[in-house]
Amino acid sequence: MFGIAERWYTTVGGQSKNGGTTGMARNIQSLERAAAMLRLLAGGERRLGLSDIASSLGLAKGTAHGILRTLQQEGFVEQEPASGRYQLGAELLRLGTTYLDVHELRARALVWTDDLARSSGESVYLGVFHQQGVLIVHHVFRPDDSRQVLEIGAMQPLHSTALGKVLSAYDPVAHSEALEADRKAFTDRTVCELDDFEHILDLTRARGYAADVEETWTGVASVSAPIHDRRRMPVGAVGITGAVERVCQDGELRPELIAAVRDCARAVSRDLGAGRF
Amino acid sequence: MFGIAERWYTTVGGQSKNGGTTGMARNIQSLERAAAMLRLLAGGERRLGLSDIASSLGLAKGTAHGILRTLQQEGFVEQEPASGRYQLGAELLRLGTTYLDVHELRARALVWTDDLARSSGESVYLGVFHQQGVLIVHHVFRPDDSRQVLEIGAMQPLHSTALGKVLSAYDPVAHSEALEADRKAFTDRTVCELDDFEHILDLTRARGYAADVEETWTGVASVSAPIHDRRRMPVGAVGITGAVERVCQDGELRPELIAAVRDCARAVSRDLGAGRF
DNA sequence: TCCATCGGTCGGCATTGTCGAACACCTACC
DNA sequence: GGTAGGTGTTCGACAATGCCGACCGATGGA
Numbered sequence: 001m002f003g004i005a006e007r008w009y010t011t012v013g014g015q016s017k018n019g020g021t022t023g024m025a026r027n028i029q030s031l032e033r034a035a036a037m038l039r040l041l042a043g044g045e046r047r048l049g050l051s052d053i054a055s056s057l058g059l060a061k062g063t064a065h066g067i068l069r070t071l072q073q074e075g076f077v078e079q080e081p082a083s084g085r086y087q088l089g090a091e092l093l094r095l096g097t098t099y100l101d102v103h104e105l106r107a108r109a110l111v112w113t114d115d116l117a118r119s120s121g122e123s124v125y126l127g128v129f130h131q132q133g134v135l136i137v138h139h140v141f142r143p144d145d146s147r148q149v150l151e152i153g154a155m156q157p158l159h160s161t162a163l164g165k166v167l168s169a170y171d172p173v174a175h176s177e178a179l180e181a182d183r184k185a186f187t188d189r190t191v192c193e194l195d196d197f198e199h200i201l202d203l204t205r206a207r208g209y210a211a212d213v214e215e216t217w218t219g220v221a222s223v224s225a226p227i228h229d230r231r232r233m234p235v236g237a238v239g240i241t242g243a244v245e246r247v248c249q250d251g252e253l254r255p256e257l258i259a260a261v262r263d264c265a266r267a268v269s270r271d272l273g274a275g276r277f
Numbered sequence: 278m279f280g281i282a283e284r285w286y287t288t289v290g291g292q293s294k295n296g297g298t299t300g301m302a303r304n305i306q307s308l309e310r311a312a313a314m315l316r317l318l319a320g321g322e323r324r325l326g327l328s329d330i331a332s333s334l335g336l337a338k339g340t341a342h343g344i345l346r347t348l349q350q351e352g353f354v355e356q357e358p359a360s361g362r363y364q365l366g367a368e369l370l371r372l373g374t375t376y377l378d379v380h381e382l383r384a385r386a387l388v389w390t391d392d393l394a395r396s397s398g399e400s401v402y403l404g405v406f407h408q409q410g411v412l413i414v415h416h417v418f419r420p421d422d423s424r425q426v427l428e429i430g431a432m433q434p435l436h437s438t439a440l441g442k443v444l445s446a447y448d449p450v451a452h453s454e455a456l457e458a459d460r461k462a463f464t465d466r467t468v469c470e471l472d473d474f475e476h477i478l479d480l481t482r483a484r485g486y487a488a489d490v491e492e493t494w495t496g497v498a499s500v501s502a503p504i505h506d507r508r509r510m511p512v513g514a515v516g517i518t519g520a521v522e523r524v525c526q527d528g529e530l531r532p533e534l535i536a537a538v539r540d541c542a543r544a545v546s547r548d549l550g551a552g553r554f
Numbered sequence: 555t556c557c558a559t560c561g562g563t564c565g566g567c568a569t570t571g572t573c574g575a576a577c578a579c580c581t582a583c584c
Numbered sequence: 585g586g587t588a589g590g591t592g593t594t595c596g597a598c599a600a601t602g603c604c605g606a607c608c609g610a611t612g613g614a
Contacts, residue, residue, distance in 0.1 A: 013430025027347040028602065030307050030571065035351040046495065050592055060573050065593065067571095070304040074312040075408065084592050088376040091406040096373025097430025098319040099365040108284065130367040131352065149428070149450040231359075303569070307602070327561055337604050342562065343603095361561055 007077060033057065034067050038076060038088065047085035071076035096153065105227065105236050106137050108271040113140050116264040117134060120257055122242035123148065124264075125222075127156065127163040128235065129174040134163045142242065150199055157216065159183040159197060160190050162224035163237045165210035169201040170226045190215045209262055211253055221247040223258055225265035230273030239263050280404065299321045310334065311344050315353060315365065324362035355417065373430065382504065382513050383414050385548040390417050390515060397534055399519035401541075402441040403459065405512065406451040407456060411440045417517065422470030436460040436474060437467050439501035440514045442487035446478040447503045447511035461492040486539055488530055491521055499537055500522040502542035506538075515542050 036057055041048060054064035054074075068086055071077040075091030083133030100106060106126060113124045117140040126138035134156040141148045158164035158178040165192040168178035180202075183192040191197050212222040240247070240261055247257060313334055325333075331341035348354040352368030362416060374438060377383060386403050394401045394417040403415035411433040418425045423528040435441035435455040445455035455478075460469040468474050483485040501516030517524070517538055524534060 011610080026349055026602095028311075028343055029308050029600095030305050030602085031311055031347040032351065033303075034308055034311075035347075035353070038372055045379075047379075049590095051590085061592080062574070063572055066305055067308065069593090070308040070312075073304060075307065076312070079592095087379055088372060090376065090405065090414075092369060093373040093376050093406070093430045094412060094432065095315055095319050095365060096370040099367065099370050100430075102322075102324075102364055128367065130371070135367050135371060137367075142522050153370045154426075155371065155375075169378065215343050303570095306569090307571085328559080338561080339605075340603055346562090545557075 018166045020064055030067060032107070033059065034064075034071055034076075037067060037071065038062070038092075041077065041086060041088050047080060047083070047087045049083075049085050053086065075229050079262050086189055100137060100152070103137060104231075105268070105272065107237075109138060109238065110229070110270045112264050112267045112271070113138060116240065116260055117143055118142070120260050122240040122247065122257070124238065124240050125163060125224075126153070126236060126238050127167070128237075129158075129167045129171050129177075130155070133157055134161060134167060134237070137236070157184070158200075159192070160186055160212060160216040162210045162212040162239045162241075163210070164220035165200060165204050166224045166226045166237040166239070167234065169204040169210065171229075175201070186216050187214055188220050189213065213248060213253070219244055221253070223247070223253055225262045227272070228269045235272070238268065285505060294378045295488045302414070303371045306353065307344060308337065310340075311348055311353075314344060314348065314370075314531060318354065318365050318449075324357060324360070324364045324417065326362050328526055330363065354522075375494075377414060377429070380414060382545070382549065386415060386504070386513075386545045388449065389541050389544045389548070390415060393515070393517065393537055394418070394420055397517050397537050399534070401515065401517055402428070402440060402501075403513060403515050404444070405514075406435075406444045406448050406454075407432070409454055410434055411438060411444060411514070414513070424503040434461070436469070437463055437489060437493040439487045439489040439499035439518075442477060442481050442489070443489070443514040443516070444511065446481040446487065447505075450479070463493050464495050468491065486535055490530070496521055498530070500530055500538045502539045504542050504549070505546045512549070 003181075037053060040053060040056055050061060050065055050068065054061045055057075055066070057064065068079075070079060072079055072086075072089070074089075076089045078089045079086050079190050105128065109126050113126060117124045119141060123142040124138075124140040125136055125211065127134040127136050129135075133138050136151050136154050136156065139151050141150075156164055158168050158174060158181070160183070166179070167174040170251070179198070183190070183197065192198055200210075209223060210226045211224075212220075214221060216222075219243040220241060222239050222241040224237045226234050227236045227238060229235045238261060240257060247253060283478055314330060317330060318360055327338060327345065330336075330345070331338045334341065337500050345354060345356075349356055349363075349366070351366075352371075353366045354363050355366045356363050360484040382405065390401045390403055398420060400419040401415075401417040402413055404411040404413050406412075413428050413431050413433065416428050418427075432516070433504050434459070435451060437460070441451075441455070446452070447458055455474070456471065460474065462469050468477055477487075486500060486502045488501075489497075491498060493499075496533060497518060498521040499518040501514045503511050504513045504515060506512045515538060517534060524530060
């Protein structure tokens, strides 16, 4: 309701050419609503009914139904025949996997992350900045026979994880996002204060890597380093994650692990074309 | 173009109430076009330009740009800053993973497929019917240390794989889909003729399982069995896949593997509520 | 330097999506 | 058994919305 009326005004005034930060051109309403529905279905744990969806988004039932019907036909949502409730559809999985296949950073990193997992003995994560957090695009299991769950497609917070700190330190958009958001305390070691957090980012830039010692999960520590493309722009981060007893020694991160992570990040960056000069 | 004009007539004449087989209600145009764009981007291997996309879908450049701009803001497509080309976006990966988390069949099957992989010594696949093929929603690696790639989110053909035959035999929609499509020959053992294929489906229903001995990939054989829900409707299929030398013996599938797969399928079905009757 | 093509934007028209009410259907509860 | 409240779905009319095609500015070969 309100968002619609507001958007109207933008057509009258000057369009400010390009906008420093955001384009702010008008977008297609039905698409925005459809995306909001998918996000709503992704957020709510269980299936949602039509009335819930319509009222949550402030839409008429008929409107919401039209969008859902189209999304269902395209395979983006499915409807449970019994209750008539809606949930996400299989086409999203297919397209999401295709995204991974095309992802250049991931493709270049595959072999290097395998090496890193073998040499470090810990699980390896590759993440990119997305929306308000870090999206895991690759995950190599720790090379032992323990039961592990694949975390590709999962999100991690920016302010407490090693991957998130690296991206916040090097990616300007991630930086402002991390500063604006409220930094939730996951453990008693999580850094939430603005000044402390910015100091950590400065430290990250100075060192060239970031750490997370029990700031997100108790007993778990990580190290991460940034990956740059051929234009020296930050495009992602690699890191290892493991039990704090293995990753740390005498209260400090084991130096050989830091070196291994940084070597891997440099290798991937070089593979992306950032190598020479 | 043509589809649009046709749709117009339905508003004038009688609306035929409900339509016998399909609802045939009108869908939202911009959403259909956006979905077609995503599918186009998923199909083409490399990134596509705006003009390519517009001409491929028969749209004006401005129209295509508006849809792409919105999709980009929502995270469904990304634009390479240098060339301006478009590719699929990270939000699809996030939503696709969320689809897996909510998937009830997959959740119930997790523990049973692990057992099956351990007892059979082969890799395990869990698939559901989707569009024109089988979508892999779970994949357990063969329990040795060999290098394997995760195939969750990949598609398999209906007519040549064990999973596809099971779904074609038990799911009516998959059945008609498999009969109508042209069955491509992947190896010289692929069954393409309509009569032969229908005979195989009859055999599958009679036996309660299906096989694929070098009909899709040379040197690879699979066995699969159907999973039913509490209404005895087929909802998916589990199967094992491995080198033909291990899976077969004296030209026949090893009986203990067939039994293990069928036990797993029955266990998951029972877990879904199909147990008592 | 020119020319072809790229992605992106803008104004005007009318198609298209939206709204709200009415419709079947089901379940639970008097 | 009826009723009341819930569901998802359809319909018709209005006008706001998204579509089209012409128009920019930049880019990159020839």
